[in-house]
Amino acid sequence: xxPRKTPRKDWYxxxxxxxxxxxxxxxILATVLFGWKGYEFWVRKATEHxxxxxxxxxxxxxxxxxxxxxxxxxKSEYGAAxxxxxxxxxxxxxxxYEPALKDANLSRNLLQSILDxxxxxxxxxxxxxxxxxxxxxxxxxxxxxxxxxxPRVQLRPGDNVRTGVSGSxxxxxxxxxxxxMRDNTQIIVSAARPGARGTPEQAIQMDYxxxxxxxxxxxxxxxxxxxxxxxxxxxxxxxxFDRASxxxxxxxxxxxxxLLSKGGLKREVRDLQQVVQTGDLLSEPQAMPARPEPxxxxxxxxxxxxxxRRLVLGWQPVPGAPRYALQVSRSHLFVDNIxxxxxxxxxxxTLDLRGEGTFQWRVAAFDREGLQGPWSPVRKFRVASxxxxxxxxxxxxxxxxxxxxxxxxSITIVGGKSEPGSIVEINGEPVNLAxxxxxxxxxxxxxxxxxxxxxKASDVAGNSTVARQRVFVENL
Numbered sequence: 001x002x003p004r005k006t007p008r009k010d011w012y013x014x015x016x017x018x019x020x021x022x023x024x025x026x027x028i029l030a031t032v033l034f035g036w037k038g039y040e041f042w043v044r045k046a047t048e049h050x051x052x053x054x055x056x057x058x059x060x061x062x063x064x065x066x067x068x069x070x071x072x073x074x075k076s077e078y079g080a081a082x083x084x085x086x087x088x089x090x091x092x093x094x095x096x097y098e099p100a101l102k103d104a105n106l107s108r109n110l111l112q113s114i115l116d117x118x119x120x121x122x123x124x125x126x127x128x129x130x131x132x133x134x135x136x137x138x139x140x141x142x143x144x145x146x147x148x149x150x151p152r153v154q155l156r157p158g159d160n161v162r163t164g165v166s167g168s169x170x171x172x173x174x175x176x177x178x179x180x181m182r183d184n185t186q187i188i189v190s191a192a193r194p195g196a197r198g199t200p201e202q203a204i205q206m207d208y209x210x211x212x213x214x215x216x217x218x219x220x221x222x223x224x225x226x227x228x229x230x231x232x233x234x235x236x237x238x239x240x241f242d243r244a245s246x247x248x249x250x251x252x253x254x255x256x257x258x259l260l261s262k263g264g265l266k267r268e269v270r271d272l273q274q275v276v277q278t279g280d281l282l283s284e285p286q287a288m289p290a291r292p293e294p295x296x297x298x299x300x301x302x303x304x305x306x307x308x309r310r311l312v313l314g315w316q317p318v319p320g321a322p323r324y325a326l327q328v329s330r331s332h333l334f335v336d337n338i339x340x341x342x343x344x345x346x347x348x349x350t351l352d353l354r355g356e357g358t359f360q361w362r363v364a365a366f367d368r369e370g371l372q373g374p375w376s377p378v379r380k381f382r383v384a385s386x387x388x389x390x391x392x393x394x395x396x397x398x399x400x401x402x403x404x405x406x407x408x409x410s411i412t413i414v415g416g417k418s419e420p421g422s423i424v425e426i427n428g429e430p431v432n433l434a435x436x437x438x439x440x441x442x443x444x445x446x447x448x449x450x451x452x453x454x455x456k457a458s459d460v461a462g463n464s465t466v467a468r469q470r471v472f473v474e475n476l
Contacts, residue, residue: 047097054104055092058085061111079411081107127155127179127189130172133335134183135164155189162186163209168333173202176216183335185209193221201230210240215255224248227277232256236374237269248277251288253374272373289365289373290318292347300423301381302459305353311383313361314348315376321365325372328361332378332432342366358382358420358437382420398422399437400457400465407471414469415440418457425456445473 062085065078084107091100129136129151136149141158149169155161163169163185171179181187190203202220204211213220213231220231224241226248231237235255241248250259250267251274259267263280273285293316303311313326326349328339338359339351359382362375402416417438418424424431424439431439445451450472458464 044097047101048092048095051088051092051097051101051104054101054108055085055088058088058104058107058111061108065111078111081111083407127171127173129153129155129169130178131170131333133169133331133333134167136167136169136181137162137164157189157191159189160186161189166336168331168335170333173216173218177202177218177220178214178216179204180212180333182210182212185211187211190223192218206239206241208241208243210238212236212238224277226279227259227261227282229260230258232258246279250275250277253288253291274371286371287367288371289321289367291374292316292318292324292363292365292376294361294363294376294379297379297381299379300459303353303381303383305356305383305385309353311351311353311381312348313351313363315363317347318365318373320367321373322368323366325364325366326361327363327375328359330357330359332360332434334360334362342372353383356384358433395463397463397465398457398459400424400455400467402455402467402469405453405469405471407473412443412445412453412471412473413440414443414453414455416455418465419459422457422459425458427454445471448473 058081062082084103088100088103088107091097091103129138129149132149132151137146138149138153138155139146139160141156141160146160146162149161155171161169161171161181163181163183165183167181167183169181171181173179186207186209188205188207190205192200193203200218202215202218204220204222206222206224211222213222213236215231215233215235215237217233219233222229222231222239224239226241226246227250229237229239229250231239231252232255235257236253237255237257238251238253239248240250250257250269252269252271254271257269259269259275259277259282261277261280261282265280265282267275267282267285269275269285272288272290274288275285276283294314295316296312296314301311313328315324318324322345323342324344324347325342326339326344327334327337328351329335329337339361344363358380360378360380362378364375365373367373398419400416400418402414405415406413414426415438418433420433420437422433422437424433426441426443429441429443431441433439443453445453450470453469453471455467455469456464457466
């Protein structure tokens with residue numbers, strides 16, 4: 001007899017414990033899912049509440065600033081705040097609560113800054129970061145933690161700012177003054193003080209480091225641990241203080257600076273002069289070497305790395321200068337420089353080109369006592385592999401990518417990116433490019449209604465790319 005086959009079974013036995021285990025897992029998953037959905041609902045409702053509250057606060061601040069005409073002095077800042085308020089309101093109506101909260105907070109901070117600036121003893125010198133590179137931090141007044149600095153972050157009275165070993169920052173004040181903090185510098189932004197003529201003057205407390213200043217419509221008082229310097233309006237000056245030696249340097253490249261030591265000594269520092277402070281003593285004003293003038297190559301010069309491996313930098317000699325300092329960098333703040341020397345005897349330097357990119361260079365003269373003068377105007381050059389054989393001309397227009405233009409009242413912010421080394425103009429006004437070709441510029445348009453903004457990028461070969469943006473101007 002053939003062997004009997006075992007019948008095939010198409011089912012499996014599962015224990016009750018296994019079923020219970022699966023039920024427990026499914027129950028846990030369901031609980032987690034409903035919990036997560038509940039959490040999402042709670043976060044959304046909380047964000048909606050915060051956005052609605054922030055918008056109402058902004059509405060109240062707008063009423064405090066504009067109806068009384070107090071925002072006239074800060075018209076562009078008011079315009080930016082009003083635009084952010086309108087955007088936040090639209091986003092809230094579209095149930096986009098998170099961006100609505102963000103824009104409402106931005107508007108609230110701007111309006112609060114204006115009110116602080118207009119209040120008695122308020123922040124007449126309200127400022128913001130415009131360029132940050134490397135290790136830069138700020139700390140709010142009465143706060144414990146330092147925060148990473150970012151462009152456009154607002155600074156108020158009492159805020160601390162510091163740069164690290166490789167850090168540098170540019171700070172813009174509402175009157176148009178620009179302060180450049182070098183590495184290893186710490187300052188405190190103080191409230192504006194009444195000046196000798198009754199007009200507000202910006203005040204800065206400097207703990208240590210080096211600060212370069214280009215003042216605009218207001219004078220600036222910089223207080224170090226040992227002296228106080230008053231930099232007159234429309235001046236170019238610097239202040240430095242070394243913590244280790246307790247020495248300070250105060251110089252004027254252009255304009256006027258008044259200096260008072262803790263011991264009561266006074267000095268007047270004029271064009272191309274500096275004073276050295278040691279303890280309570282102040283030296284007599286010393287003449288600084290003149291600013292060198294670059295000769296070659298021309299600004300925004302382009303080098304084809306496929307044909308040239310060297311580039312000569314040349315500058316006009318400064319009378320009586322035995323040596324020069326030379327810096328070459330990828331950053332206009334001259335941080336982490338590729339070349340940083342202070343022993344150039346000749347007025348020419350030959351560079352070995354080893355890679356592509358956009359570079360900036362400057363030079364300064366020393367006198368026979370070792371005193372360094374102001375830096376020359378910055379020049380740029382671009383190194384790239386263009387390809388092609390001898391005699392081939394560059395016929396390719398430069399790249400020009402634009403972001404959406406943002407209009408705040410009569411002020412329009414235009415941003416974008418072009419090829420590094422290009423020359424960019426907006427409505428005929430030159431624009432400063434970052435090392436990667438990025439740019440941002442504020443343009444003021446006085447005519448209300450629709451207007452066109454023309455952006456033009458050109459290279460040294462004469463090729464150009466032109467773009468136009470249509471914007472609506474509403475003077476507030």
